[in-house]
Amino acid sequence: AQSVTQLDSQVPVFEEAPVELRCNYSSSVSVYLFWYVQYPNQGLQLLLKYLSGSTLVKGINGFEAEFNKSQTSFHLRKPSVHISDTAEYFCAVSPSPNFGNEKLTFGTGTRLTIIP
Amino acid sequence: SAVISQKPSRDICQRGTSLTIQCQVDSQVTMMFWYRQQPGQSLTLIATANQGSEATYESGFVIDKFPISRPNLTFSTLTVSNMSPEDSSIYLCSVLVGGDYGYTFGSGTRLTVV
Numbered sequence: 001a002q003s004v005t006q007l008d009s010q011v012p013v014f015e016e017a018p019v020e021l022r023c024n025y026s027s028s029v030s031v032y033l034f035w036y037v038q039y040p041n042q043g044l045q046l047l048l049k050y051l052s053g054s055t056l057v058k059g060i061n062g063f064e065a066e067f068n069k070s071q072t073s074f075h076l077r078k079p080s081v082h083i084s085d086t087a088e089y090f091c092a093v094s095p096s097p098n099f100g101n102e103k104l105t106f107g108t109g110t111r112l113t114i115i116p
Numbered sequence: 117s118a119v120i121s122q123k124p125s126r127d128i129c130q131r132g133t134s135l136t137i138q139c140q141v142d143s144q145v146t147m148m149f150w151y152r153q154q155p156g157q158s159l160t161l162i163a164t165a166n167q168g169s170e171a172t173y174e175s176g177f178v179i180d181k182f183p184i185s186r187p188n189l190t191f192s193t194l195t196v197s198n199m200s201p202e203d204s205s206i207y208l209c210s211v212l213v214g215g216d217y218g219y220t221f222g223s224g225t226r227l228t229v230v
Binding site for chain 1: 117164212220222224
């Protein structure tokens with residue numbers, strides 16, 4: 001089974017400042033990793049995903065994440081945030097296809113609040 | 117990626133009644149998932165629904181409470197039965213599009229039970 005830990009439940013950041021949202025995972029098998037964003041009263045939108053290859057993954061809206069296998073982490077970063085980035089961010093993991101049982105396990109989420 | 121239409125977007129229901137949520141996908145997909153997001157919480161998987169087979173439920177969820185239908189590769193329904201206020205949540209369907217491994221989500225159904 002897989003599990004995901006998002007260490008920060010809330011992160012306040014000033015506009016145009018950088019931000020890092022932390023995500024650690026646990027799994028006995030190879031995994032795929034995802035970051036989703038949920039704006040108020042909306043569904044989930046995929047920001048980026050790591051399947052294989054380069055450990056630095058670039059996503060939409062200027063976000064990027066780095067997969068670190070030794071530290072079992074997949075932290076999300078953005079060099080300069082905007083008011084429109086205010087949302088809930090979820091890290092998620094699924095087993096890679098070789099191990100079947102494809103389903104997402106989510107972390108508890110991090111609420112990013114941008115301060116003008 | 118797939119486009120999902122989920123209905124209704126929200127509803128207010130009386131306790132003891134049932135609500136059926138529909139999920140329509142614009143392309144054929146093998147795997148569909150139903151999630152629950154309780155207020156202020158993360159997403160919890162209710163069940164996996166594959167066409168042509170019985171849904172697979174996660175621990176803590178049972179078919180009598182959350183019956184699921186999957187009649188074809190583009191459509192699924194989740195019923196929340198005999199509702200209580202504790203069932204007030206957002207319910208989301210999700211599909212897995214093979215190849216790029218993109219899990220796509222519907223916009224959710226916000227359910228309030230009074």
